Amino acid sequence: MTQECCASGKAIMILACSGGSNVGQIANQAAIELTEEAFGTMYCLAGIGGGLQGFIQSAKDVPVIAAIDGCAVGCARATLKRAGIDAFRHVVLTELGIEKNKNFRLNPEDVRRAKEAVRAACNGAGVAVFKPAAGGCCG
């Protein structure tokens, strides 16, 4: 088993609202791509919202959380606060000038801007080399 697996102390947990609008789905797509780019690791906001204890404890123990909300309603933020988690980096996509609508043909430029905003919000948080628990050694 590799010796460089498990928690690195530099993990970034990415939580997207993944809501039912273009901005919710841009948040989701940004989380996917940031995970694929090894910036951080997307995790299940629904598990935290559902009060599943392992998910909440995971969010409490991870060094950095990047929460992506599509709009100012702030479902990701509210979910975290309800779980007692107050320390997280937060991006709201409509605040970037992305208009909320029901067009689910996502604009790649909007996804790029969302990712850029998340990276900026996490500036100084370190590089995510942490691997999730479901994908191999220590994840």
Added chain:
Amino acid sequence: MNIKVLGPGCPKCQQTERIVKEAVAEAGVAAVVEKVTDMLQIADYGVFGTPSVVVDGEVKCVGKIPTKEEVKKWLKH
């Protein structure tokens, strides 16, 4: 009391298991310490990373090595 150490077997997971066993011995608590290495079983706990420690079904820590003092506190509750 049942304690599970979740992790596939890397040095950090092994260290966590050792710390948990030492804490149990020093506290004099009757507890079974299990090492869970199966990734599907680990995933069932919803943990973001390993090592993780589960005490009587409750996830106590995720993605880090607990101190022996932390483990002893968990044994009291």
